[in-house]
Amino acid sequence: MDLRFLESFVEVAECGSLAEAARRLNLTPAAVAQRLRALEADLGHALVSRVGRTVRPTASGLAVLPFARRLLADARDLRAIAANDLPAGELRLGSIATGLTGLLPQVIPPMRARWPRIEFFVRPGSSLDHFHAVLSGEVDAALIVRPPVQIPKAMSWLTLREEPLILIMPEQMEGTSIQAILRAAPFIRYDRSQWGGQIVDRYLRANKQKTWDFLELDALDAIAALVSRGVGVSIVPDWAPPWPAGLRLRRLALPDAGARSIGILWKRSGPRIAAVRALVETCADTFLNGPDSATSQPTIWQA
Template sequence: MDTQNLTTFIAVAESGSFTQAAEALHLSQPAVSKRITALEEQVGQPLFDRVGRQVSLTDAGRTLLPYAKKVLQDLEDGRRALSHLHEKVAGRLSIGTSHHIGLHRLPPVLRAFTQQYPEVDLDIHFMDSEVACQAVLAGKLELGIVTLPTQPLPHLQQRAVWDDPLSVVVAPGHPLLDKPRARLQDLAGHPAVLPDEATYTHRIVTRALQQHGLVPRIRLATNYLETLKMLVGIGLGWSVLPDSMIDGSIRRLPIPQLALHRELGAVWHERRTLSGAGLALLGSLESDIRGRMAP
């Protein structure tokens, strides 16, 4: 079967739309329809039901979909395995990372990496860590540089790179700063702005608070830590943020009972053969670890 036809079939199946698949593949809609028709002729059965604007998989389409994905993944693994035969590190490397890591952790690593491997084309996607992990598992990304999952995910390999201490933070002038020694229970009387509940960071924070019997009064939640920092700075509520983000616009509020941290690092699919570029980037991350541990 033609791999282009299989790629198009998967795009239509995942989007449920010939139009969206055409946009994602940078093709015209007639070109997408032509590829699907050719594939249907090959398998001898219709793969999609087209009722009005609705597109859904037939039984044959649902049966073919996992095999189509496996064929394309196996071909990609074969290309990566062949790339290991050459000393030259080149080609496209698709990675996903969060905005926070992209701003605060990755720049020096990527600067050194691109200088050492100028023929690697980095395809960087900024997204939530949770979404990046799922994209790696789905085979859409080769690597994720993310907040590591709080619980192991099946088939997802991970390597810790940075320990990321977290602290309770408030705006300058927040009434809790006037207390000689703020207690954890004091937070209950003030509104909070926290990471979105779908994020690993939210789970880390709320689990630690619940262990002390504290249920925060959440005024607002968002998955962008830079936005949370701004909201804290204007006095909308307290939050828990990485120590690396603390500057003059917000203040750390020491809470002796609370010691929070998360781990940032790399994830990849255990069944995926990493390209030479992917292995090289993991090596660059390891170098960053060694550089920080050196006396």
């Protein structure tokens, strides 16, 4: 049985679309469909069915799916184990949106140059989702907001960046009184279901700041774009650049408002621990030990 066929089946089952699975696998939809037919012929059962433009697993497909995922994971682990404790094999990472744009592009190129046998898989998502993904082993490490809960003993944490809260407003808006600005303008909230949004909410509550809530979003770049267009004002962390191009904003510092800590969370053991250690080392060299780093010493939390 060809593992590539299993990989195509898993992607189609998760995406619900041949076209999207083909995009992720860098194949044509026809090639993915051909792989599925070959796998179905090998197993003797139909694994997917079409409902309009959607592709769904059949009963046989649902039964096979967890075993297929396990086989693929075991195959990835074998490549890492065979490397004899050298960084190699697939490194599965999770990252919040600002980590994808502001941090990973600085980390992956030097890692590829130094450890060319590492293969990268990056999954976007929220800090909460990635916390549980690291805990369950779905991903090996994640760039997230520091968890507001105690970090389990099986995990480690490295703080890479402190992002102070700032008030952003349209460029043409006047005034320097935080309280007056928040009372006068529509307020676009950073989603309180996000750990970063909870930091903003705690600041507002602690300072008894009244806001005229207009909208609540989890996408920081969308919040900044709306503020730039004059829709309202917002309080956000001063996240790692790049910010969206063409923004016309004023930024006001918020004294004693706290900050959003961004870092890397990982499990201390596992078949790909050599690649994970290479990632942590590269992150520390890039963001903590370089000439432009804001923090000279790594802050590593371990139970």
